[in-house]
Amino acid sequence: MEAFRVIVSGFGGQGVLLVGQILAYAGMFSGKHVAWIPSYGAEMRGGTANCSVIISEGEISSPLVEKADALLAFNGPSLEKFEPSLREGGLLLMNTSMVTGEPRRRDVRSFGIPANDLADRLGNSRVANIVMLGALAELEPVLSFESIMEAMRMVLPERHHHLLPLNQEALKAGAESIKEGVGV
Amino acid sequence: MKVIAKRPESLTQQAFHYCPGCTHGIIHRLVAEVIDELGEGGPAVGIAPVGCSVLAYEYFNLDMIQASHGRAPAVATGVKRALPDCIVFTYQGDGDLAAIGLSEIVHAALRGENFTVIFVNNAIYGMTGGQIAPTTLPGQKTTTSPLGRDTVLSGNPIKVCELLATQEGPAYLSRVSVHSPAQVRRARKAIQKAFEVQRKKQGFSLVEILSTCPTNWGLDPLKSLEWLEKEMLPRYPLGEFRTPGGEENGSL
Amino acid sequence: MKTRLMKGNEAVGEAAVSAGCRHYYGYPITPQNEIPEYLSYRMPEVGGVFIQSESEIAAINMVYGTSSTGARVMTSSSSPGISLKAEGISYLAGSELPAVIVNMMRGGPGLGGIQPAQGDYFQAVKGGGHGDYRVIVLAAASVQELYTFTLLAFDLADRYRNPVMLLGDGLLGQMMEEVEIPQDLGDDNPPGKPWAVTGCRGRGRNIINSLYLDPHKLEAHNRKLQEKYKGIMEREQRFQEHHTEDCELLLVAYGTAARVSRGAVDEARALGIKAGLFRPQTLWPFPNRGLKEAARRARALLVVEMSSGQMVEDVNLGVQCRLPVHFYGRMGGIVPSAGEVLEEIKRIEGGLA
Numbered sequence: 001m002e003a004f005r006v007i008v009s010g011f012g013g014q015g016v017l018l019v020g021q022i023l024a025y026a027g028m029f030s031g032k033h034v035a036w037i038p039s040y041g042a043e044m045r046g047g048t049a050n051c052s053v054i055i056s057e058g059e060i061s062s063p064l065v066e067k068a069d070a071l072l073a074f075n076g077p078s079l080e081k082f083e084p085s086l087r088e089g090g091l092l093l094m095n096t097s098m099v100t101g102e103p104r105r106r107d108v109r110s111f112g113i114p115a116n117d118l119a120d121r122l123g124n125s126r127v128a129n130i131v132m133l134g135a136l137a138e139l140e141p142v143l144s145f146e147s148i149m150e151a152m153r154m155v156l157p158e159r160h161h162h163l164l165p166l167n168q169e170a171l172k173a174g175a176e177s178i179k180e181g182v183g184v
Numbered sequence: 185m186k187v188i189a190k191r192p193e194s195l196t197q198q199a200f201h202y203c204p205g206c207t208h209g210i211i212h213r214l215v216a217e218v219i220d221e222l223g224e225g226g227p228a229v230g231i232a233p234v235g236c237s238v239l240a241y242e243y244f245n246l247d248m249i250q251a252s253h254g255r256a257p258a259v260a261t262g263v264k265r266a267l268p269d270c271i272v273f274t275y276q277g278d279g280d281l282a283a284i285g286l287s288e289i290v291h292a293a294l295r296g297e298n299f300t301v302i303f304v305n306n307a308i309y310g311m312t313g314g315q316i317a318p319t320t321l322p323g324q325k326t327t328t329s330p331l332g333r334d335t336v337l338s339g340n341p342i343k344v345c346e347l348l349a350t351q352e353g354p355a356y357l358s359r360v361s362v363h364s365p366a367q368v369r370r371a372r373k374a375i376q377k378a379f380e381v382q383r384k385k386q387g388f389s390l391v392e393i394l395s396t397c398p399t400n401w402g403l404d405p406l407k408s409l410e411w412l413e414k415e416m417l418p419r420y421p422l423g424e425f426r427t428p429g430g431e432e433n434g435s436l
Numbered sequence: 437m438k439t440r441l442m443k444g445n446e447a448v449g450e451a452a453v454s455a456g457c458r459h460y461y462g463y464p465i466t467p468q469n470e471i472p473e474y475l476s477y478r479m480p481e482v483g484g485v486f487i488q489s490e491s492e493i494a495a496i497n498m499v500y501g502t503s504s505t506g507a508r509v510m511t512s513s514s515s516p517g518i519s520l521k522a523e524g525i526s527y528l529a530g531s532e533l534p535a536v537i538v539n540m541m542r543g544g545p546g547l548g549g550i551q552p553a554q555g556d557y558f559q560a561v562k563g564g565g566h567g568d569y570r571v572i573v574l575a576a577a578s579v580q581e582l583y584t585f586t587l588l589a590f591d592l593a594d595r596y597r598n599p600v601m602l603l604g605d606g607l608l609g610q611m612m613e614e615v616e617i618p619q620d621l622g623d624d625n626p627p628g629k630p631w632a633v634t635g636c637r638g639r640g641r642n643i644i645n646s647l648y649l650d651p652h653k654l655e656a657h658n659r660k661l662q663e664k665y666k667g668i669m670e671r672e673q674r675f676q677e678h679h680t681e682d683c684e685l686l687l688v689a690y691g692t693a694a695r696v697s698r699g700a701v702d703e704a705r706a707l708g709i710k711a712g713l714f715r716p717q718t719l720w721p722f723p724n725r726g727l728k729e730a731a732r733r734a735r736a737l738l739v740v741e742m743s744s745g746q747m748v749e750d751v752n753l754g755v756q757c758r759l760p761v762h763f764y765g766r767m768g769g770i771v772p773s774a775g776e777v778l779e780e781i782k783r784i785e786g787g788l789a
Contacts, residue, residue: 021441021612028441028614036441036612040467040550061699062774063611063692154441227635231501241643247633249504250645252527255497258489262501262509263633265485266459270635288497291490 002057004142005065007082009050010074010095015129018155019072020051022133025151026143027055035063048077055142070140072132074115076101093135095128111135111178118173127170134174145171192216194228196245205398205405207362208236208304212243214362214372215302218379219246219271228271229263231256233285235277236310254285257292260299271382272299278319279309282342286318289344289390294353296387300378303344303390306397307416314400318342321419326400341419345392349425355387357426361394361417363409374424386428394420438617444579445470445609448512448538448602449478451586454621457508457536458484461498463491463517466550467606468540471512492517496524496537503533504644506632508590512538514606515556516547518564525599526565529661530646532631534593536586537571538602540609543769551769552606552692557746560601561720568658570665572600572672573719575690579613581717591623596668597631603719605742607692607771674717675726679705683712685784686734688727688751689741690716692771697740699774704781711781719747727754735788737761740777742770 006023010016017038024036038051052065070091073079075098086092088107097116113135115128130152137143152167191197194216202208219228227247232240234253241248251259256274264272281289281303289301308326309315315328319341323332333341345357356378360371371393378389394416396408403411442450449471452460460475472488479486485502489495495511502509513521518539528535541556543549560573572592574585582604589600633642648654678698680686685704689697694715704711714730716723731737737759739748745763752761764780766772 024612025441028439034441034612034614037607038610040606040610060613060695061702062696063607063613064696064771064773066773066775229505229633229635238647241645245641247635247642248644249501249633250531250643250647251500252497252523255493255500255524258494258497259501259504261487261494262459262461262498262503263505264501265487265498266502266505266507266509267635272635287490288494291494295487 003060004055004070004140005068006053006070006072006136007050007065007068007085008053008072008074009048009078009082010098012049014049014074015126016049016074017051019129019133020053021155022148022151023053023055023143025154026147027053029147029150030144032056033058033060035060037063050078050082070136072136073099074129074132075099079103091136091139093132093139095132097128111139113174113177115174118177119170122166122169122173124166127167130167130170131174131177134171135178136174137171138175138178192220194219194245196243198242200243201239202236203399205396205408206236207395210362210368211302211304211371211393211395212240214368214375215273215275216244218372218375221376222271222379222383228273229267231259231263231272231274233274233276233280234311235280237275237277237304238311240275254280254283255288256280257285257288257297257301261292261295261297264297264299268298271379273302273379274299275302276304277310278303278305278307279317282318282344290348290351293348293388293390294351296353296355298382298385298387299389300382301388301390302375303392304395305344305392305420306395307341308397308400310397310400314397321415343420345390345425348390353388354390354426355428356381356389356424358390358424359392359394359420359422361412361422363394363396363412377427381428392420440615440617441612442579442583442615443470443610443612444582444604445540446474447579447583447615448586448604449474451583452510452536452590453478453482453484455508455587455590457510457590458482459502459507459509460485460511461487461489461495461502461509462511462513463489463495465514465517467542467552467609468512468514468538470609471538492520493524496521499535499537500524500528500531500533503528503535504633506629506634508534508594510536510538512540514540514542515544515553518556518559522559522565525571526567526569527646528599529565529569529571530567531644532597532661533599533644534597535599536589536593536602537599538586538604541603541605543767549769550606552608552742552771553767553769554605554691554693554742555744555746555767556603557719557741557743560603561722561750569661570598570668570720572596572598572668572721573603574600575603575717575719576608577691577694577715579608579611580615582608583615584618585717587618587622591626592672594623594626594629596664598664598668603691605692606769669721672718673721673723673725675723676715676717677726677730678713678715680712680714680730682710682733683730684710684733684735684788685712685781686731686737687711687713687777687781688716688737688739688747689713690719690747693740693742696772696774697777700777700781703774703778704785709781709785716747722750722754724754727751731755731759734759736784738780738784739763740772741765742772743767
């Protein structure tokens with residue numbers, strides 16, 4: 001694939017921007033060109049947050065994602081807002097712990113991941129975002145597990161590095177949920 | 185032969201352009217004498233913004249910066265932060281410091297910036313032709329308050345030392361006057377103290393100097409000195425409002 | 437060479453430190469707040485000075501003071517804040533003081549919005565403040581260029597004793613891209629500054645001034661400035677080209693609009709349309725020579741801006757109205773999509789056939 005375009009969206013505090021940054025670092029560590037764009041300003045303080053990431057073999061022209069290859073929807077409003085931005089055949093990953101509605105698109109590949117429940121089972125609901133990331137990594141081979149772990153070491157401040165094993169578990173849990181077809 | 189009077193080293197040979205009877209000349213000399221006394225320990229940079237003293241760079245025999253209206257304290261901040269061991273002073277009028285530049289002077293004082301402000305208060309805009317200033321007295325006639333300052337219409341005069349003295353930032357605040365030889369000597373002492381505070385890195389120092397403007401007041405030089413004493417002093421009491429040691433008022 | 441993932445605003449801050457800048461003054465305004473936030477901890481690390489000033493006006497005057505001493509100094513803001521700095525920029529130009537001013541543009545006029553825009557082209561390029569002066573204007577189109585142009589801005593400012601404005605926008609400031617940290621950080625041998633005020637005795641005194649009450653002296657001062665600007669126009673035109681060698685439809689765009697246009701050009705090429713892109717990297721001096729050359733085979737031009745059309749006037753002057761110059765713009769903080777620009781390309785191409 002020449003370029004991979006992702007939108008990550010949810011409430012502020014769900015670690016949405018962080019997941020995007022991990023994706024961008026993982027892309028860079030794999031020798032790709034990357035661009036990460038956050039929503040900013042009043043929107044952020046209003047409670048919703050989103051970012052877009054492009055990972056590309058070649059130089060990135062427009063850094064804006066017009067048609068996304070994947071959408072990570074952490075909550076209902078995110079699904080509603082960004083579902084139309086997915087390209088035909090794109091990946092729709094929904095956090096079914098938060099999203100109660102059904103996707104309207106029938107021309108995309110939809111996956112439900114009970115990310116908060118899976119994170120709770122690991123003993124820390126805050127890694128729900130990493131569970132979602134694990135699910136994406138399982139579905140999209142452009143991102144190796146190793147590069148994501150390397151990216152997490154980069155993004156997490158040193159004082160939180162004791163949480164790396166937990167995050168690794170979360171990644172696996174997300175990947176497993178796809179393999180087992182949980183809630184697809 | 186014994187030298188009993190000479191031009192301070194810190195003044196150039198340039199003749200002042202100030203009007204007859206204006207006390208800017210006295211104040212320039214006092215500042216220059218005090219900087220001379222700092223000697224080798226006192227390489228200095230002066231900053232003069234817009235006002236009658238905008239041409240101060242012609243008179244002070246120092247590295248000088250001409251600044252935009254009201255912004256000298258910000259410029260001085262930029263200079264002092266880059267040259268912490270250099271003596272830095274601004275020379276500002278009342279329109280400049282207390283109207284357009286009030287924000288800059290207050291915040292420089294709050295930060296305790298380690299430079300000295302020479303603040304000349306003559307209760308009027310001199311350079312532009314005698315308009316009402318923030319320091320103009322109630323009832324005082326100016327070219328933009330032809331019937332006299334009406335405080336209902338154009339507010340009350342500002343007391344800069346008193347205002348700054350309510351805050352914790354400044355290290356030295358003093359109001360002096362130059363309407364008599366005795367007062368000139370006191371003014372010199374206050375200026376000395378202010379520069380000393382700076383040299384000791386004790387923080388922000390400001391000397392407010394009550395000054396005359398015979399041309400725009402419409403009075404002859406002598407009457408101007410009398411008017412300053414009779415009209416301005418009651419409104420602008422002299423004295424120290426802040427010292428590093430805390431022994432405010434009347435020690436001059 | 438080291439590669440780092442950096443936010444545009446942080447790239448500006450870090451590049452300033454690399455350029456030897458140790459003084460930063462600024463006032464908060466979205467979308468450039470990461471510049472002061474970054475420098476508020478980075479400057480103390482390198483023994484530098486960071487002050488969050490009481491206003492934009494104070495910030496630019498602190499810049500004026502520090503620049504007077506010969507030290508490298510920077511301020512940053514976004515559109516409304518740059519309007520407040522305009523007086524100070526005119527003074528810097530008049531007193532011939534080097535300084536770097538960053539504008540991460542947002543939508544206007546007035547308070548406008550906080551999303552990316554390019555409505556400050558006229559302000560940056562044609563003046564903004566009063567008087568006959570010019571500011572060198574660099575327009576970055578990536579986080580990489582925000583880094584390298586910040587380095588360049590300091591060099592150009594010192595070389596010409598002139599303020600340099602670095603233009604980005606909310607998108608470039610906020611986004612993260614990989615940045616290759618260059619080994620060459622700029623002029624090895626920057627010019628000395630014998631004009632600086634340092635308070636030294638034992639040399640002739642230095643005066644930083646833009647006041648000349650004698651009109652003849654002021655005219656002479658202006659002639660000297662214009663002579664300097666002429667030299668800058670001759671030497672400092674910068675631009676980048678993409679598929680211009682055989683293009684029939686030449687797009688002209690800078691900054692974020694150029695990124696989008698490049699995407700549109702590639703899509704047009706895939707459809708067999710001979711489109712190309714000319715991207716000015718200096719907006720003043722405007723790269724006229726390069727534009728003329730790039731437009732040699734073109735039958736029409738299309739200028740794309742995130743404004744109602746400001747640079748398009750300079751493009752028209754550049755090709756001296758010998759070619760039809762079309763314009764496509766979005767305003768208010770809307771970034772045009774490559775798809776929109778492609779539609780415009782197709783429409784113009786249809787008219788040419």
